[in-house]
Amino acid sequence: MNLKKASLLIIIILLIDQISKIYVKTHFVLGEDxxxxxxxxxxxxxNNGMAWGTKLSDFLPFITDRTAxxxxxxxxIFAIIGIxxxxxxxxxxxxSKTLIIALVFIFAGALGNILDSVFYGVLFDDSVGQVATFLPPEGYDSLLHGKVVDMLxxxxxxxxxxxxxxxxxGDYFTFFEPVFNVADVAISIGFGILIFFNRKAFGKKEQL
Structure with missing residues (x-):
């Protein structure tokens, strides 16, 4: 797979992710299903934190939620630059083509969630008790403090x-409990490829 094809696949994943998030953000009240x-x-x-809604401040209680x-x-941002x-x-x-495809999915998914975290605070107003507006006079937070939109x-x-x-x-149990998004799916697919096709991903290069 060459850079052009990889870039095209990244753009497609990003478009699906961002269109779905923007649609939900501008048509649903927070908590609506x-x-x-x-x-x-x-x-x-x-989601204001890491996977499963975990916050960095849960592990480092001496820092504030905003700093975390x-x-x-x-x-x-640094992680996605590395990827x-x-x-x-x-x-x-x-x-190997297997490795490249896995990295494409991981990169696209990580970038999709980064866009939420970096820009959504200024691109939208609050969703609590109302449907958010795209490009309002004032967003719900500052740059780099946006929340990741989950809906699946x-x-x-x-x-x-x-x-x-x-x-x-005897406990009441729900399978599958987490709420996620298209970017999360892409990241999971990428890591799944690396785990289950490890030999093909890191073995001798394939004919592309």
């Missing part, structure tokens, strides 16, 4: 776990 199937809902939430958010956003360098280098060295919710199964399961038997 629409049932598509019994096991799939569009459920609008905003800013630090996380800056870290993500981008790895991707371009892999293409130039004609490394797949509660495939809900119920009480059997009593015989140690520790959690």
């Amino acid at each position: 629409v049932t598509v199937f019994n096991w799939f809902k569009i459920y609008f939430i905003e 958010k800013l630090s996380l956003t800056i870290f993500r 981008g360098y790895w991707l371009v280098n892999a293409i130039k060295k004609q490394q 919710y797949m509660p495939i199964w809900k119920g009480y776990l059997p009593e015989w399961i140690p520790g959690i038997g």
Whole structure:
């Protein structure tokens, strides 16, 4: 895969991710949901931290939430620069197509969420109790303090776990509980390729 094809795939993933986020942000009130199937809902939430809504301040209680958010956003920017360098280098060295595709998905997904964190605070107003406006006179926060938009919710199964399961038997459980977005899916696909096709990704280069 050459740089042109990789760039095209990145743009397609980014467009799907950002269009879906902007649509939800400008049509849903925070916490609103629409049932598509019994096991799939569009459920609008905003993630102010890391994966699963974790915050950096949860691990470093001596820093404020805003400082933690800013630090996380800056870290993500440097991380995506590193991933981008790895991707371009892999293409130039004609490394395996499997590795390049995995890096394309990871880079596109990470960039999609970075755009939320960097720009959404100034591009939209608040979604609490109202549908947000795109390009309002004043955004809901400053640059680098935006929240990541999540909307894909797949509660495939809900119920009480059997009593015989140690520790959690009898508890009410939902599978799959996290709410995520297209960028998260892209990142997961990329890491999945690296894990399950590790030998092809890091083995001898393939004929492209």
